[in-house]
Amino acid sequence: xxxxxxxxxxxxxxxxxxxxxxxxxxxxxxxxxxxxxxxxxxxxxxxxxxxxxxxxxxxxxxxxxxxxxxxxxxxxxxxxxxxxxxxxxxxxxxxxxxxxxxxxxxxxxxxxxxxxxxxxxxxxxxxxxxxxxxxxxxxxxxxxxxxxxxxxxxxxxxxxxxxxxxx
Amino acid sequence: xxxxxxxxxxxxxxxxxxxxxxxxxxxxxxxxxxxxxxxxxxxxxxxxxxxxxxxxxxxxxxxxxxxxxxxxxxxxxxxxxxxxxxxxxxxxxxxxxxxxxxxxxxxxxxxxxxxxxxxxxxxxxxxxxxxxxxxxxxxxxxxxxxxxxxxxxxxxxxxxxxxxxxxxxxxxxxxxxxxxxxxxx
Numbered sequence: 001x002x003x004x005x006x007x008x009x010x011x012x013x014x015x016x017x018x019x020x021x022x023x024x025x026x027x028x029x030x031x032x033x034x035x036x037x038x039x040x041x042x043x044x045x046x047x048x049x050x051x052x053x054x055x056x057x058x059x060x061x062x063x064x065x066x067x068x069x070x071x072x073x074x075x076x077x078x079x080x081x082x083x084x085x086x087x088x089x090x091x092x093x094x095x096x097x098x099x100x101x102x103x104x105x106x107x108x109x110x111x112x113x114x115x116x117x118x119x120x121x122x123x124x125x126x127x128x129x130x131x132x133x134x135x136x137x138x139x140x141x142x143x144x145x146x147x148x149x150x151x152x153x154x155x156x157x158x159x160x161x162x163x164x165x166x167x
Numbered sequence: 168x169x170x171x172x173x174x175x176x177x178x179x180x181x182x183x184x185x186x187x188x189x190x191x192x193x194x195x196x197x198x199x200x201x202x203x204x205x206x207x208x209x210x211x212x213x214x215x216x217x218x219x220x221x222x223x224x225x226x227x228x229x230x231x232x233x234x235x236x237x238x239x240x241x242x243x244x245x246x247x248x249x250x251x252x253x254x255x256x257x258x259x260x261x262x263x264x265x266x267x268x269x270x271x272x273x274x275x276x277x278x279x280x281x282x283x284x285x286x287x288x289x290x291x292x293x294x295x296x297x298x299x300x301x302x303x304x305x306x307x308x309x310x311x312x313x314x315x316x317x318x319x320x321x322x323x324x325x326x327x328x329x330x331x332x333x334x335x336x337x338x339x340x341x342x343x344x345x346x347x348x349x350x351x352x
Contacts, residue, residue, distance in 0.1 A: 006347065007187035032192075032345060033218055061309035065250030065316070072257070074250025078310045102303075104283040105220045110341055111279045116303055116314070130250075132305030132314035134280065164218070166192040166345035 029107040031163030040157035046150030050083035068127035086119030199337035212348030249315025266319025269304035
């Protein structure tokens with residue numbers, strides 16, 4: 001028997017002006033997974049990063065799979081200071097991007113936290129990517145800070161987190 | 168799912184959250200489990216999604232194999248594109264005895280690095296077509312790991328009523344598989 005609605009919007013931030021970062025804090029531990037959807041652009045183009053619980057230490061790592069319209073490739077980053085959601089240096093000012101990140105089992109205190117994400121940007125030189133990140137901490141995630149390697153996220157960028165609750 | 172995403176992308180539109188429902192969740196207990204199986208899947212949805220969180224055992228992170236309706240025949244196909252941090256791979260095979268997701272098959276060295284998969288089973292009850300499954304999956308281990316996009320097909324027009332997920336070794340304690348149903352309009 002179905003348990004009822006289980007995909008709930010938790011919070012949305014829409015930027016009224018350019019901003020360097022966005023933080024969702026006091027995230028409830030009552031869900032199973034968190035989904036972050038970013039519809040965003042930056043002032044000069046850059047990768048999108050996440051930090052959990054304010055952790056800026058070298059406790060993150062990433063593996064990329066990406067395609068730029070002619071070539072598929074894979075790359076890795078170890079002992080990083082944040083989660084990296086894409087790898088093309090998008091979204092640029094004129095070409096926004098859509099990134100979806102699944103933060104799996106975010107509130108468990110037994111394992112490290114794995115994030116699956118997909119990014120896309122139709123701008124020339126960009127492409128599509130599938131990415132897996134690891135945060136090497138067993139703490140439950142209660143805050144997510146989104147930032148970019150560019151200076152700022154552009155006005156009207158939208159960031160939404162959803163909670164998915166298993167039966 | 169599409170309605171929810173469309174709602175979030177359209178300013179001022181409230182996404183519909185009643186079209187995505189939790190059907191069942193299986194959590195592996197102490198001692199592990201050889202497989203995870205959802206049975207008696209209701210036919211009231213259009214699509215299914217399994218969100219799988221695999222905690223490794225002491226020997227393997229293991230790939231994920233999937234069979235439908237207890238069919239163990241050579242009635243499945245597989246395709247994948249995956250990256251291991253240095254190389255992108257593409258592969259495909261036919262006449263398989265299962266679908267296959269998440270090719271990482273090396274023990275991560277610790278049980279605290281989960282393998283995760285998001286498995287979409289499209290049009291699962293349609294009796295006019297074979298069944299297609301699409302998966303995003305990965306494991307990251309700070310210096311090793313793999314992420315990939317996988318697809319599989321069950322060459323049978325029967326509605327899917329059961330799904331079995333299995334590893335080449337046991338799933339570890341705290342492994343969790345959550346089955347969700349997505350309704351049409």
